Amino acid sequence: EDLNPLEEAEGYQRLMDEFRHTQDVLAHRLGKSRSHVANMLRLLKLPASVQKYLQEGVLSMGHARTLVGVDNAAALAEIIVKKSLSVRQAESLVKQITGGADDKKAAAKRKPKSYVPRDVDVMALEERLTGLLGLKVQIDGEGTEGVLSIAYKSLDQLDDLIERLTQLPVTKY
Template sequence: MTKKPMKQRGLGRGLSALMADVTEDSTPRSADAPTRPDLLVPIEMVSANPDQPRRSFDKEQLADLSASIAEKGIIQPLIVRPMPGRAGDYEIVAGERRWRAAQMAKLHEVPVLVRDFTDIEVLEVAIIENIQRADLNPVEEAAGYNQLMEKFGHTQDKLSQVLGKSRSYIANSVRLLQLPAEVQTYLRDGKLSAGHARALITADDPAALAREVIKKNLSVREAEKLVKVSAENIFADGRRTAKTNLTPAKDADTKALEGDLSATLGMKVSVNHKPGQENGQISISYNSLDQLDDLCRLLSASR
């Protein structure tokens, strides 16, 4: 086995540079012009990344890919890095699905591109690759954006530029993490779409409404109407009082402000401002002590 010279790439790359590696790995090419690999490595010397954000692989899609690989081979090499402390072994950075399909096809070797990524860069690339390939469910995608922002310090604007997503798309995606665990499970299982889930974020009891949406097979528009009716119904759950009905409806500007603040903080924000007055209240709801710690850090940093 002859090892070809590897491209030298410095560490500490920015998000755009990391993105270039993912693009190189994922750009479709014809069988006549495949990417030239650095090495052919015995498949048993390649291991999966234990921090891979993608946790589930569709069996039917894997079987289809395996059949294609058995017939045509692996056209695009896997991106790997040398396994620390284990000479000759490699850890997958991008391409685990191809590796799994190659095992099913009983291939003995896989083509690889070797990169000297740090632990942090490995996780960044794994998240970016999955987001670019649309391989994640809405909750995993939201968690991926959240990790890129919280763990690696990337802003929504930077992610928007590099990943080709609008800032509002990323903000709305991250807001899904505010939903109760039950609703997030429905999202992971495909029982609710991201559109349904976004409609439920501002509801008082998202889980109950989610069950109703699933039971009645409601569309996203119907789910939005359900949330609105639930908020306006003074008899909902037998707990609301006539006083609730006296509360004036919020105008469109206030609702938009709530949405922007919620997207920025990653927590539910309620703005209560009485028309004609200068004062009011802002309420921030957190789902965990970690979120409370994050809020405290944000407020301390702004001093």
């Protein structure tokens, strides 16, 4: 059958609930990528009005994916529909409207801090992990404790990272 993206997502959720499958197992059984299943399931988190637009074909899958995780998704969907924006235009609109919060975070990071020399070994480890993952890695620490940050630029990159990390063997310390 030809299912709309929302029906497909609901079907995936039903299968996961009924058979207690993870996204990874379900994706494997269906011959889909885990990121595809994850992206489809994210559609179920959209507000009802946005889901209705998607179901009716007023918004495309690309439009809907742009709105996932945005606080004012319903209002943005209205603008996208009224102005008949393309997916790229919708992405620009979302970035423009939500970019204010990101700009404030970036400005806070640019504030001068007292200079603390970085450990050469930590910097080498950051470079190594960045090369292995293909994503920017930052390690901040003091003494024996710290924080490892991995920056991603899209949900697909995050899904791929999670996929790779969950495939690693578990070692107990």
